[in-house]
Amino acid sequence: MSDLIFDGLNAEQKRAVETVDGPVLILAGAGSGKTRALTHRIAYLIERGVEPWQILAVTFTNKAANEMKNRITNLLKLSDPNQKQLPVMGTFHSVCVRILRRDIEHIGRNRDFVIYDKDDQERLMKEVLREMNIDVKELKPRTALAHIGRFKNEALSAEEVSAQATTDWMGRVVKIYNRYQALLRQHNALDFDDLILESVRLFREVPAVLERYQNTWRYLNVDEYQDTNHAQYLLISLLAEKHRNLCVIGDPDQSIYAFRGADIRNILEFQREYKQAASIKLERNYRSTQQILDAADCIIAKNPGRPQKKMWTERVDGEKIIVQETGDEKAEAREAVQSVMDRMAHGIRLNEQVVLYRTNAQSRLFEEACMKASVPYRILGGVKFYARAEVKDIVAYLHAIHNPQDALALLRIINVPSRKIGETTIAKIQAWCSAEQIDLWTALTQIDGMQEIPEPTRNRIAEFVALIRKFRDKRSHMHVGELTKELLEEIKMEAWVKDDTTEGESRWQNIGELLTVMQKYQGLTPEESFVSFLEEVALVSEVDKLDTMQSEALTLMTLHLCKGLEFKHVIIAGCEEGIFPHSNALFDTEQLEEERRLMYVGMTRAKDILCLLFARSRSLWGSVQANDMSRFLDDLPPELVERKSDDVMSGVLWKFSSSEPRIGARSATGAGRVEKRSKLQPYRQHADLSIEFNQDALSRDDMNQDIGNDLAEGSRIRHPVFGEGTVTSKRGDIVDVQFDSGEKKRFALSIAPLEVM
DNA sequence: CGTCAAGCCCTTTTT
């Protein structure tokens, strides 16, 4: 056994490495050397004679997987990291794609499926709703997709949901779900959730295939287990059933993805599930100062029901946490960039600094402040590169070339650049498709049979079909990059995209960047390059891109994206009630707990310096509002904090917020109220006015506001006259209720005496 | 068929 494997590991980490047989639960706090333990564990397995291909490691991002691959390569002194000497490592989604590309035909689907992103999903859903004559104002595509996503995260098929559907409304959702799946199938497409779900289905329905994978992957490792959803849990359980060598690693305090179905119980109940599981806690922190750890602990300690855990470090010489107050959101951004520059002057490189915020919308402020101060920056998230229209257009061409069954891709590009094939023509063709029961591509290839389309238009369609066919033929002998270059020339994309504006210029640059990405695949065969590229487009995460962005720059990103990363200097902006915690979470205990975990994750990214910022007033959606400072700041012990402010008046808010008890159990502000307030009283620009406003906050309509926040479609309510019923729709203050008596009524929440059950 | 202007509803968070 090489010394390297155990070199520099503490006792607990060693246990985590050596305990390889049977189920293992590793509770690993922030900065506890978790990735290190995991990589050494895998290297240890391999040194003990386990074949690399018998090991599966599921990580949260591709970046984490790549990092681990590199580290293992070094540990084992492998010569060529690209060789098959490494285990399969990747995200749930990429592992499932791998499984499905190989075996999905066992459950009657085509292995050339495309993966639909959020954008594609929405388009498809719009089509479903239009077909079913449902007004998109009544049921938004996103809402419908959110419901379906919930079902899929719970691994429920439409049939299974249908069995539980008791209300009309649920019945309708099931119909939508069914139709949506049918269309996906018709397009030979899977959405993100399907990747997991179809893998589970494959394993359940074809035991022989499951057994093959069980016998291959005998040692299973799952990182960030606190963020797995039920479908992922099922997948792992099925794989682990036979050999039971399952190691899960995570930190319940860092569970921040409940909104996409993550179920914290998976990790909390692991030991109940696997009774003989070994349990290992990594509590020593190698990242942060004691001050940062203590502060973070004060935040997370307020969450109930966590396993006992106390992080510690030998770094007791740290700075205090800086809490900085500014006048408004612009001053906040200036302050953030200023403090970045100050630290830069003291030798902290830009790459070691980060600004974190709750919502993507906040990024623009920091972007502008950086530009003004000439500080190079990079933004993660927001308008994603692969989601940009011009990039998606080119990708859609490739999809259409690869898989003409992909109707969505065809529709996207049939008139890009303009071929004078407009909506009326498309509508005619689609009508023809459903009448004749043929798919779009077939219809296009037989366009001459459609007399109701004028001949010139038919000719243009035929030209389009010829174009796609021509490039289909090129796939086998041209690399994806060359093929795309030729395509761009052929369709005269440059002229179409450029319009003498700077936006046009940047659109063309984005396409250039796409060509750069394609170069990565030069080493592969033409066919492989094509498929690998499309896969990357579908599955890269935002954080994955940090790898390729080596230049010296300040990073701007959302709090959700920062998990797993670390920086010397961390700035968390917008620490205000209604911003962070987010307004939608203010009146929901579970969501507040998650916001708290999010704060905990953000704070524990910091190695040396942590700055928390809030603004006394902030303009949002075009009007100005004053928020209380975040309740999380109240939880910081004064002796750990250095307060700063840009205003002499500032003491007021501080004093009020930290020395007086809060009004009631919950904050009196929050955007739920604020939104209302800003309409009634648009200008509340100063902290003192805001306080005044807060004091009369417990009015009658406060109660109704609470009800408004507790209510959603499907909520059960009680009315003194009509009895009990179910909310069928909610639009602002207005709700429709289907009472159990059969009556339907419409109410204004601000007036009606409704009670949530 | 394409463009432009007015009006709409917003915004969590992401693989």
Place this chain on the structure above:
DNA sequence: GGGCTTGACG
């Protein structure tokens, strides 16, 4: 303040 849909017009 912004992105998207809708409706009128060239």
